Amino acid sequence: TKRPQTRTTKGCGQLQMSAPFLEDHRFEVENGVGFDSGPNASDDAGDSWDTSPLTMRGEESPVVAELLALVHEVCDPSNKCSRKRQALESLCIALQPHQLSAASRRIFVEKAMDRGTVAAAVQLVECGDKETASAACNFLGDFAFNSDAGAHAVLKVFDRIVNCLEHIFEDMALQHLLLLDAAILLCVNIAATCPAGHVRLVPLVWPVCVQIIKHPTASDKLRGNTILLLANLSTTVSQELRSLHVGDVLLDLVLDPDVPETRKSVAESVIIFLHGHQRCREIDRLMEADVVGNYCVPILELALSCEDFRGMYPHLMYSARLFQVLGQSREYAETLVAHKRVVPLLLRANRRREGPVLVESDLDGRRLALEALTSFVRFRLWPRAASCDGGDETLEEDSDTLSFIAHDLPPLLADSHKGIRWAAVELWARLNVGEVITHLLLGRHAEVYFGLPPGLWQRKVLGFLFPFLSAGFDVESERMRQKQDPDPLGALDDVP
Numbered sequence: 015t016k017r018p019q020t021r022t023t024k025g026c027g028q029l030q031m032s033a034p035f036l037e038d039h040r041f042e043v044e045n046g047v048g049f050d051s052g053p054n055a056s057d058d059a060g061d062s063w064d065t066s067p068l069t070m071r072g073e074e075s076p077v078v079a080e081l082l083a084l085v086h087e088v089c090d091p092s093n094k095c096s097r098k099r100q101a102l103e104s105l106c107i108a109l110q111p112h113q114l115s116a117a118s119r120r121i122f123v124e125k126a127m128d129r130g131t132v133a134a135a136v137q138l139v140e141c142g143d144k145e146t147a148s149a150a151c152n153f154l155g156d157f158a159f160n161s162d163a164g165a166h167a168v169l170k171v172f173d174r175i176v177n178c179l180e181h182i183f184e185d186m187a188l189q190h191l192l193l194l195d196a197a198i199l200l201c202v203n204i205a206a207t208c209p210a211g212h213v214r215l216v217p218l219v220w221p222v223c224v225q226i227i228k229h230p231t232a233s234d235k236l237r238g239n240t241i242l243l244l245a246n247l248s249t250t251v252s253q254e255l256r257s258l259h260v261g262d263v264l265l266d267l268v269l270d271p272d273v274p275e276t277r278k279s280v281a282e283s284v285i286i287f288l289h290g291h292q293r294c295r296e297i298d299r300l301m302e303a304d305v306v307g308n309y310c311v312p313i314l315e316l317a318l319s320c321e322d323f324r325g326m327y328p329h330l331m332y333s334a335r336l337f338q339v340l341g342q343s344r345e346y347a348e349t350l351v352a353h354k355r356v357v358p359l360l361l362r363a364n365r366r367r368e369g370p371v372l373v374e375s376d377l378d379g380r381r382l383a384l385e386a387l388t389s390f391v392r393f394r395l396w397p398r399a400a401s402c403d404g405g406d407e408t409l410e411e412d413s414d415t416l417s418f419i420a421h422d423l424p425p426l427l428a429d430s431h432k433g434i435r436w437a438a439v440e441l442w443a444r445l446n447v448g449e450v451i452t453h454l455l456l457g458r459h460a461e462v463y464f465g466l467p468p469g470l471w472q473r474k475v476l477g478f479l480f481p482f483l484s485a486g487f488d489v490e491s492e493r494m495r496q497k498q499d500p501d502p503l504g505a506l507d508d509v510p
Contacts, residue, residue: 075118075121145192155202158203175200198219205247209250248284248288282309290339310350314337361415364426419445440481
């Protein structure tokens with residue numbers, strides 16, 4: 015990769031959301047060179063997001079060798095802070111997604127960790143000046159980007175970073191904005207890849223997040239990154255966000271026609287994560303603005319293609335969660351299914367794919383896509399059924415749906431990821447209610463005629479085949495439902 019001839023200004027790394035979002039954190043150079051042009055753009059067609067034979071052979075890749083040479087500059091105790099800062103800034107540029115393939119990134123992260131890069135960067139946060147500390151935070155954020163190993167390595171030393179940065183989160187002083195911006199980016203990337211680390215992030219960032227959104231002097235970039243962080247944290251601290259009326263603040267931002275989309279960041283996601291599980295005023299207003307077509311569908315499409323959206327790279331987990339949350343309400347589920355791209359995209363998320371998973375949270379994204387489809391079946395919105403001359407129910411769906419049910423769903427029942435396996439089982443069960451009820455009736459027969467303890471068959475035997483059955487299922491009520499409404503797609507409506 016080529017090196018820029020000018021130094022980067024603040025914000026030179028990628029930002030990630032995990033399974034949440036991945037922020038592109040597009041770098042800005044002093045002469046105005048942008049992300050896709052100038053000396054910072056990749057000239058090698060093979061050195062892109064997709065892996066290539068060259069980059070898969072990590073030891074032979076000159077790209078990785080160049081990066082490790084910069085790592086040596088950072089780790090060398092004899093170098094001055096200014097020289098280390100320049101090396102960190104060059105690393106931030108070189109680690110851009112369009113500059114480094116996914117395979118090369120994995121190799122670089124592994125080798126850089128062996129060389130003690132994370133510890134060296136943390137030392138610069140602790141001992142360096144504000145510019146050096148900002149460069150170190152930006153690098154650590156980029157290091158965590160799209161890498162479970164990198165993010166967990168940074169999380170292990172996060173307490174040391176907190177001790178250095180805690181004071182900047184207590185106020186919005188102008189002299190701290192450069193470092194605050196870098197710190198927010200770092201928090202976003204950690205939160206994106208390590209949801210388990212949210213409890214350590216919340217006490218640090220909580221006092222300043224809402225202040226940044228409302229602050230008149232906060233830059234659009236800082237405000238957008240803060241919204242990105244809130245989206246990452248919203249799945250674990252949703253009650254706190256609701257109590258602060260964050261949804262109302264962001265709704266005004268989203269619906270303001272004078273605010274550009276890039277400034278809105280992923281505000282729609284935060285609102286949906288907080289309020290979308292049931293019909294409410296906030297989501298109704300988003301639906302009136304066509305949030306499905308203008309936001310939900312594009313962000314999932316780009317997540318599946320590993321492309322940027324509003325200056326960030328969305329994780330599958332957080333993109334699919336939009337549909338899983340909205341699918342819990344019949345009214346919003348109907349709106350989702352009515353859009354011609356929604357079901358095909360959710361099916362695509364679970365097509366069999368070759369190659370390694372980019373981040374572990376992608377697996378949760380596939381699970382959430384299956385859960386969204388299950389909600390559509392539960393509300394009898396998908397797949398559509400029609401009566402034939404013989405009275406049988408047949409599925410009238412496009413080839414994608416038929417192919418998924420016949421070829422893609424069965425292997426998911428034995429997937430190595432427990433969440434995907436369980437979600438696939440419930441989806442299959444709702445599509446094959448007769449089979450489930452037959453198994454349940456066998457257990458009832460054994461209870462009546464052979465003295466099997468009540469509930470043992472359902473909870474301790476079938477519960478391993480159909481995990482949702484262990485939460486309770488009344489056979490007699492389902493038999494009555496079948497007599498009153500023989501539609502097999504709705505027979506499991508009351509299953510938890």
